[in-house]
C-alpha cells in the first residue's frame with residue numbers, strides 16, 4: 001500500500017467541506033470570491049485543519065495562508081507547495097483548492113512516516129488568483145513576492161465596485177506593505193515552489209493519463225477595458241457616413257482571430273480571448289448606430305518573443321481599424337505576465353518519482369495561467385503537476401477523481417521524501 005492511500009478519505013473530507021461551505025445555490029458550483037466571504041471560508045477551514053495536524057499557521061500582508069511543517073534547520077530556504085483558494089462565481093470545487101489540499105496531504109504523509117526534512121515544508125493557500133474579480137492576475141502570489149504594482153490597489157472588484165486596498169484591509173491585510181514592495185517570499189527564503197492543479201482542458205482525459213508533469217505556463221498581455229469611440233447615429237444614416245464603434249470592435253476581434261488561425265496553420269501556440277464585448281446598454285437600441293463599444297482582450301503565448309510579435313500585430317490592427325472606421329480606440333489599462341518555464345531539474349525529478357511509483361504520466365504545457373508563473377518571474381524555480389479533468393474548469397461540471405488526485409499527491413510526497421538529503 002502506498003503511503004498516501006490511507007489519506008484518501010481525509011482528502012475527500014476536505015474537498016467535501018470546502019464544497020459545502022462555498023456552495024453557490026443560485027449559479028450552481030461554488031463561489032469563493034477573492035477577498036470575500038467564500039475565499040475567507042476556504043482559508044479558515046484549511047488553517048484549522050493544519051492546526052489540528054500540529055502545523056504552524058501564519059499569514060502575510062496579502063492574507064495568504066502558510067501552513068508550516070518545520071524542518072531541521074529553520075534558516076534554510078523552504079519548499080513551498082501551494083495554489084489558490086479562490087474561485088470564479090459559480091466555479092468548480094477543485095480548481096486551485098486541489099493544490100493546497102495536495103500539499104496538506106503530502107505533509108501529513110511525511111508526519112505519519114516520521115520524516116523531517118532539512119528545510120521547512122510550507123503549504124501555501126494563495127489569495128486572489130482568479131483575475132476575473134479584480135482584472136489583475138496573480139494578486140496574492142505577486143503581493144507575497146513584493147512584485148505587485150501599487151496601482152493595482154486601486155483596481156475595483158467587478159461586483160462590489162470596492163478597491164483591492166479596501167478588500168485587502170477588510171481581510172486583515174496591509175496595503176501599505178504592497179506600496180513598499182515588501183517581499184514575504186523571495187529566492188532567499190524559498191528554494192522551490194511546487195503546484196498541483198487540475199487540468200483545465202480534457203487532453204489528459206482523452207489521452208488516458210491520470211496526471212501530467214507541467215512544463216510551462218503561458219505569458220499574456222491583457223487590455224481589460226478597451227473603449228471604442230465612434231459616432232452615434234440613426235438607422236437611416238448611410239454607410240459612408242457612419243463611424244460604427246460596434247463594427248470596429250468586430251473588426252478588431254476578427255482580425256485577431258485571423259492571426260490565430262494563421263499561427264495555428266504554422267503550428268505555433270497562442271490564444272486570444274475577447275471575454276467582454278458590448279455596446280453601451282444605456283444608449284443602445286434597435287435603430288441606433290453604436291457610437292461606443294467596450295471589449296476586453298487576453299492574448300497568451302509560450303515564448304516572450306511571440307508575445308512581443310503578437311502585441312505589435314495587435315497595435316497595428318488597432319491603427320488600421322481606427323482609420324477604416326473613423327473611430328478612436330482607447331486601449332485603457334494594460335496588464336501582462338511573463339512566460340514561465342518549469343524548472344528542468346524539478347521537472348525531471350517529478351518524472352522520475354512518477355516512474356518509481358509506476359504512475360503513467362506525460363508532459364503538458366499549461367494552456368492557462370497559474371501562480372507558479374509569479375514565482376518563476378521572481379526567480380524561484382517551480383515544478384508542476386496536472387490532474388486529469390474531463391470537463392474543463394471554472395464551471396460547476398469541472399470534475400476530478402480523488403483517485404487521480406491521490407496519484408499526483410503520491411508523486412509530490414515521493415518528491416518531498418527525495419529531498420531528505422538535500
Ligand SMILES: [Zn+2]
Nearest residue numbers: 084095096197
Ligand atoms: Zn486555478
